[in-house]
Amino acid sequence: MHKIDIQRLSKVYQLGRGRTMQALDDVSLSIEDGEFVSVIGASGCGKTTLLRIIGGFEQADAGCVQISRDPKASGLATSTVFQEESLFPWLTAEQNVGYGSRIRGVPAERRKALVDYFIGKVGLTAFRGSYPNQLSGGMRQRVSVARAFANEPEILLMDEPFGALDEQTRLVLQEELLKLWSEHRRTVVFVTHNLDESITLSDRIVVLSARPGRVRAVIPVDLPRPRNVVALRSDPRYAEIYQQLWDLLQTDIHATA
Numbered sequence: 187m188h189k190i191d192i193q194r195l196s197k198v199y200q201l202g203r204g205r206t207m208q209a210l211d212d213v214s215l216s217i218e219d220g221e222f223v224s225v226i227g228a229s230g231c232g233k234t235t236l237l238r239i240i241g242g243f244e245q246a247d248a249g250c251v252q253i254s255r256d257p258k259a260s261g262l263a264t265s266t267v268f269q270e271e272s273l274f275p276w277l278t279a280e281q282n283v284g285y286g287s288r289i290r291g292v293p294a295e296r297r298k299a300l301v302d303y304f305i306g307k308v309g310l311t312a313f314r315g316s317y318p319n320q321l322s323g324g325m326r327q328r329v330s331v332a333r334a335f336a337n338e339p340e341i342l343l344m345d346e347p348f349g350a351l352d353e354q355t356r357l358v359l360q361e362e363l364l365k366l367w368s369e370h371r372r373t374v375v376f377v378t379h380n381l382d383e384s385i386t387l388s389d390r391i392v393v394l395s396a397r398p399g400r401v402r403a404v405i406p407v408d409l410p411r412p413r414n415v416v417a418l419r420s421d422p423r424y425a426e427i428y429q430q431l432w433d434l435l436q437t438d439i440h441a442t443a
């Protein structure tokens with residue numbers, strides 16, 4: 187049984203006055219338990235829409251998404267990390283990280299252990315009492331990642347979580363995410379515009395066509411793990427995959443630029 191089974195998904199947005207916008211067309215995709223899958227494609231091809239439908243934030247017009255739940259799991263089915271800052275500004279870093287488990291009624295002792303652990307894992311123990319506006323952009327995204335893991339979800343949905351960060355911070359956060367993911371295997375669906383990021387992180391990369399998004403190709407990333415986010419780039423296989431992605435994308439990118 188697949189962890190996520192997406193079958194013949196289509197989405198049409200109603201824009202008013204009878205106008206419509208088809209974002210996705212007949213998208214089918216299966217994602218395995220514990221797999222890290224990235225979704226790339228030209229701007230506006232429906233990547234976020236796909237993620238939002240998987241997360242239950244948006245309804246499909248046709249097709250369906252089936253998530254196979256683990257009967258032993260106590261956490262959420264999905265937890266989402268957005269590109270834009272989604273922390274509660276009136277809560278400290280640790281309160282943000284613990285928010286989901288508090289709402290789920292996780293006992294205080296377990297909640298504290300989860301918060302301590304994940305705040306530590308993203309290197310923010312010294313800043314646990316700081317409010318979001320007292321943290322840098324990179325630190326805020328670390329809090330968002332820690333919060334998502336602390337929700338103990340079966341599936342992590344990540345929508346360009348590092349898109350607004352500078353290159354060095356992005357690399358550091360990619361490395362931290364890879365470490366967290368290898369220690370706490372979750373199924374991850376990761377939307378990005380960044381080809382390097384998709385290769386560095388993923389087991390497979392789903393390339394969507396320009397709008398309406400259709401699955402153009404699914405590229406396996408057969409690079410060994412654990413991966414060093416910088417050293418990986420000198421692997422000849424990395425360059426081959428990059429070229430393959432670029433060849434698939436460039437017609438769409440020229441058409442939509």
Ligand SMILES: Nc1ncnc2c1ncn2[C@@H]1O[C@H](COP(=O)(O)OP(=O)(O)OP(=O)(O)O)[C@@H](O)[C@H]1O
Pocket residue numbers: 199200201207208209227228229230231232233234235236379397
């Ligand atoms: N709520 C909405 N109402 C109407 N149209 C929408 C809505 N959300 C998205 N769209 C349109 O659907 C299409 C797909 O949008 P989506 O955000 O899923 O694409 P994307 O691939 O994530 O884009 P980007 O890479 O630029 O972030 C776009 O043309 C967008 O304008």
